[in-house]
Amino acid sequence: MPAPTDEDKDEIFLSCRYGDLEEVQKFISKFGAEHLSEIRDANGNTVLHMISGNGHTDTLKYLLPFISPSLLSAQNSAGSTALHWAALNSHLSIVQELVLFPSGVGVNLIDIKNSAGHSPLAEAELAGWQEGAKWLVEVMNLEAVTEENGTENVEDSDTVDPNQEVEVEIEDADGEVAKMTISGSTGT
Numbered sequence: 435m436p437a438p439t440d441e442d443k444d445e446i447f448l449s450c451r452y453g454d455l456e457e458v459q460k461f462i463s464k465f466g467a468e469h470l471s472e473i474r475d476a477n478g479n480t481v482l483h484m485i486s487g488n489g490h491t492d493t494l495k496y497l498l499p500f501i502s503p504s505l506l507s508a509q510n511s512a513g514s515t516a517l518h519w520a521a522l523n524s525h526l527s528i529v530q531e532l533v534l535f536p537s538g539v540g541v542n543l544i545d546i547k548n549s550a551g552h553s554p555l556a557e558a559e560l561a562g563w564q565e566g567a568k569w570l571v572e573v574m575n576l577e578a579v580t581e582e583n584g585t586e587n588v589e590d591s592d593t594v595d596p597n598q599e600v601e602v603e604i605e606d607a608d609g610e611v612a613k614m615t616i617s618g619s620t621g622t
Contacts, residue, residue: 437469446470450482467500474510477512480505481497486517486519506539514548517546518546518553521554522558524565526565529570555571
């Protein structure tokens with residue numbers, strides 16, 4: 435397979451930005467998928483940053499099986515991952531695809547902090563995106579959070595009521611505390 439030229443790389447980058455699935459498919463057919471992990475813009479953004487920041491779920495679903503799982507945690511020059519961009523722009527389906535991708539790094543993506551000291555969860559909260567922040571809190575590794583804060587680990591409890599509400603406090607890099615209640619009932 436031929437190697438893509440700089441022009442080809444610019445075109446696939448724009449195709450990812452605009453969610454042009456057909457062009458992404460043509461690029462992979464012509465050049466293979468291995469080149470996708472190497473493509474960056476001047477700010478270190480990857481094709482996943484472009485897809486995720488702009489909410490192109492169909493393109494993301496198509497592309498994920500082709501790329502290196504390490505691209506999921508790739509940080510741009512501001513230290514942000516594709517998950518940071520999806521959270522900042524309130525794209526729930528993208529956030530879910532990135533975190534739940536079976537070959538990816540999973541919930542550990544939620545713990546990556548950018549240069550401003552913000553995790554994707556903090557970006558969602560700063561953007562006022564409660565739906566996304568709630569989902570991230572529900573799936574994140576709370577064991578690591580509770581152990582870090584020195585509070586009781588849920589696994590140490592004798593019983594856990596799946597219908598109880600749990601209040602979670604998360605402190606961001608600026609010392610601001612966000613409180614969120616997670617309801618165990620399915621009626622919310």
